[in-house]
Amino acid sequence: MLSAPLGRRLAPMATRACVSRAGAAGPAAAGSVEATIRAKLEQALSPEVLELRNESGGHAVPPGSETHFRVAVVSARFEGLSPLQRHRLVHEALAEELAGPVHALAIQARTPAQWRENPQLDTSPPCLGGSKKTRGTP
Numbered sequence: 001m002l003s004a005p006l007g008r009r010l011a012p013m014a015t016r017a018c019v020s021r022a023g024a025a026g027p028a029a030a031g032s033v034e035a036t037i038r039a040k041l042e043q044a045l046s047p048e049v050l051e052l053r054n055e056s057g058g059h060a061v062p063p064g065s066e067t068h069f070r071v072a073v074v075s076a077r078f079e080g081l082s083p084l085q086r087h088r089l090v091h092e093a094l095a096e097e098l099a100g101p102v103h104a105l106a107i108q109a110r111t112p113a114q115w116r117e118n119p120q121l122d123t124s125p126p127c128l129g130g131s132k133k134t135r136g137t138p
Contacts, residue, residue, distance in 0.1 A: 037102075043093075045090075050073055051072040053070045055069060066101060067102060067104065068124075072108040090107050108122060
C-alpha cells in the first residue's frame with residue numbers, strides 16, 4: 001500500500017480496468033503493456049518505489065485497453081534533477097510505448113526524500129472526452 005514505509009515496493013498495483021489488450025496486430029498477452037512499462041522503468045531507473053496504475057478504464061477506449069497510465073517512480077537517480085529532467089528520463093525509457101500503444105502517461109517522479117514527505121500516488125480527474133456515441137455523432 002502507498003502508506004507503507006519507503007522500500008522496494010515493486011509489486012503490481014490493482015488496476016481499474018482489464019489489462020488484456022487487442023491491438024492492430026491482434027490480441028496481446030494480458031497486461032503486456034503494463035508489464036513492459038514496469039520492466040523498462042525498473043531497468044532504467046532502479047526505483048525504490050514503482051507504483052503503476054492502468055487508468056484506461058476511465059476513458060473512452062475499448063474494454064481491456066492499456067492506453068492510459070499513471071506512474072509514481074521514486075529513484076535516487078532523480079537527485080539534483082529538475083522535474084522536466086526527471087520526466088525526460090521516464091520518457092526516454094518508455095519511448096517505444098509512448099510512440100505506440102500508450103496514449104497518456106501521468107508521471108510522479110520523486111526522490112526518496114520527497115516520497116517520504118508525501119507517499120501517495122495522485123489520482124487523475126475524470127475523463128471529459130467521450131466516444132462518438134456520447135457526443136451524439138452517428
